[in-house]
Amino acid sequence: MSNELIINSTPKGDRIALLHDKRIVEYHIEQSEPQFSVGDIYLGTVKKLVSGLNAAFIDIGYEKDAFLHYHDLGPNLPTLQKFTREVMTKKNKVVRLENFKLEPEIDKLGKIEKAVQKGHLALVQVVKEPISTKGPRLSCDISIAGRFLVLVPFANGVNISKKITSKAERNRLQKLMTSIKPKNYGVIVRTVAEGKAVEEMERDLKDSIAKWEEGLVKLVDAKAGDRIIGEMSRATSMLRDLLNNDFDNVIVDTPELYNEAKGYVHNVAPEKEKIVKLHQSKTKLFEQLGIEKQLKMLFGRSVSLPGGGYLIVEHTEALHVIDVNSGNKSNSEEDQEATALSVNREAAKEVARQLRLRDMGGIIVIDFIDMKKADNRKLIQDIMRDEMRGDRSKYTILPLTKFGLMQITRQRVRPEMNVATHETCPSCGGTGSITASIAVSDIVEQHLEHLVTKQNEKKLTILAHPFLSAYFTKGFPSIRMSWFLKYKTWITIMEDSSFGITEFKFLNQNGDQIEISS
Template identity: 50%
Template sequence: MSNELVIDVQPNEIVIALLDNKQLVEVSKEKSNIQFAVGDIYLGKVKKIMPGLNAAFVDVGYEKDAFLHYLDLGHQFLTLNKFLQQAIARKGRGISISKMKLEEDIDKNGKITDVLKSGQYILVQVAKEPISTKGPRLCSEISLAGRNIVLMPFANKVSISQKLKSTEEKSRLKQLLQSIKPKNYGVIVRTVAEGKRVAELDKELRGLIERWENSFLNIRDINPPSLVLGEMNRTTAILRDILNSSFENIYVNDAAAAADIKQYISSIAPEKEKIVKHVKGELPIFDQLGIDKQIKSSFGKTVSFKSGAYLIIEHTEAFHVIDVNSGNRSKAGNDQETNALEVNLAAAEEVARQLRLRDMGGIIVVDFIDMHSAENRHKLFEKMKEMMSKDRTKHNILPLSKFGLMQITRQRVRPEMNVAVLEKCPTCQGTGEISPAVLLTDQIEDQLASLVETSQEKQLILKVHPFVASYINQGFFKTLRRQWQSTYKVKLKVKAIPSYDLMMYRFSDKDNRRIK
């Protein structure tokens, strides 16, 4: 198995694509001004107590108040609250958690009114990003994720990842972390820590503790609601969580971003530093590496996956529905049951990929092709569990029901990834009629003249179909491009985009931002 990461850095967002054996399995977008990402820690203000829900609404600066349930406060909420009050009182002086006396755990069956009141300042962490009409979902059981360990202030215990199979390794790591962690700090040891030496784990532990304590030095000067400690950006978080020996390449189209990623990798896995590659070229990086084509074919209502078989994916308010169809697929010599099993096993692979790719959360119901054999149904269930084992998001899978339905729950922490693959025709604008092709260059020139006059831009990029680009650049001295540059006193660069329609064109500024 080989993994590759392709990172497309744009002025307003970063798009990240994860490839598994050259096949697209994850896509995520991060806006340059993104707020309220999972893991961000905020100093908020309690706006309203809801005894009926046993919850509170907290102002963290989002347009809608965030939701905090009593069960998400964490056992050591009273100690966290005490620490916050002391940090606010001690301007510029750090507080050592190790020297604090922990308060009693809150009652797990208690009421929100016992511990919170309106107007109170509270330290919270984003557990779910804003989705649809809902604000962020919060918790007060704070954790700071590193590559090998997760630091949990006030927890005072060591937990080991259940994915670690070796009992001896679990025991070694537990004893090791118990010997080096300070008092009143808890640690969760991640799977990737297997085989790591004490020096490496101790260095990461000290770094996380320093990051936590330094964020509270000037908390007195913060005016709530405000961000106290931000999670690292999505690109770095993905590298932290999934970078391993199977990664062969990380492609980036921005020199500064490539340098930052290389520096980060050198700190967590120096031997992998050389896999970071800065990709240059006229074409967008996703076009160069074939990512755009995979995205267009993988999103949408209907997804083909093998020998004519396809999935139909529907979204409702309550859950997602996936229907498996064999299409025109048939194999001579195979009976219906064998064909159904083959299609269903292939569908299980594609369903698991689609859940990761679209980041679908909540309840997913998959309608597989009916199979009469109990053994075959069990094979399908095991296959689905095997394919979903690669998914880092928490999930649960139920065996097939007697109606051939499989129910899957998958944790939802951010909005579902959605890519529109059906587009309004940019040439005819949906009318079904276009202007004469012979007038295309006249239209482009008119648009250029208008832009030069209204935008005052001195450098422009014209994006067109490769055929049109060749026509505009035809010749040596007397090309259309040179004529336009001379007439309108502007530096014009013509870029060929294979995905554009023949009559489609766009103008961008020198920073590649589209000019409408």
């Protein structure tokens, strides 16, 4: 499986697409001046304490105060508060964490009023970006993410990712990190650290400590609302989290991004430096790789499945609902159960992809086509688990109910990704909108294949807008010629200038219109 990271720079910011086998699985837009990103550490001011919520609202410079719950204070809050005060008051003296005496941990069931005071400064980290009408969500349990490990100041434990299942490897990593980490620094070993040499782990640890200490230098003269430690750019953080031996290409289209990406890869994995490439063609990067077309087809309300079925994706304030429909697949299997299983298998794979692609979080309810057999329902749940294994967000999947409903909760840390999939209609002069015209040729070919191979239709005629007709008939060999070679039947294509640019109809050999399920 090929893995590629494609980064396109625009005046409004960078567009980042992660491709698996040329298909988009993640898509992000990073603003030119990113602020309040997950991982950023700020010096905030406690604005208000709310006893009923057992939480505080913190001013970190966003238009709405950020939210800090008591459970997000972290057990080492007293140590963090004391250390922050000493760093800010002893301006001419370096305060090192290794020599610092840790304070007793806070009560897990305590009250916010006893932990923080209104008007005081607090060192906080963004754990959830501003979403909709809500401000950022914060934590005082500070951590610095590296490539192989996460550094946790004010702690002393070593924790290993649960995804590393080998007992021998877990013991090796435990002994290794216990021996090389400084005092008063905790470590969480990430899954990608499995099998890595001590030199790589130690270098990553030192880089994280250096990043923490650079932040302390800023903290000395910091004012309320200042960003003390900034998370790296979205593209670089994706490289940090995803870069492995299976990564094939990192393609960017500006020299600045190229130098940034190449510099990072050179530092963390010099042997992979050659995978970073600069796009210099006159054709736009996303257009040349077919990403623009994929984006138009994948972010709409309706998402097609390879076998003829489709998904309907609806968003509400409380949850996301995905409805699975069989479409023109309904007559292609032996019986209803086989049809349902076939469509549901394809749907489970596409739903897992859509969750990552749109970065959908919170509660997701999927209405699969009803299946009577318990084994088939279990199979769909297993497929969903397998497909979501590569998802970097935390999630929980519940079994299908007897009504065919699957419930998923997925961690929401950023606003959901939306891409406009409607464009001004050239047929109506801009008074309405149509589903993206870039996808219409694929839809025609999908229906054609079904009519010829499944329904055994002969001597078909397609009525279409002149632009669409020309697309299928002009050039050598034309698309219509490739259809003749594939299906051994000639398709008549007739222009109809009264049609909209995305409008088409199929006629049978008697000239009657063939109804097609959407």
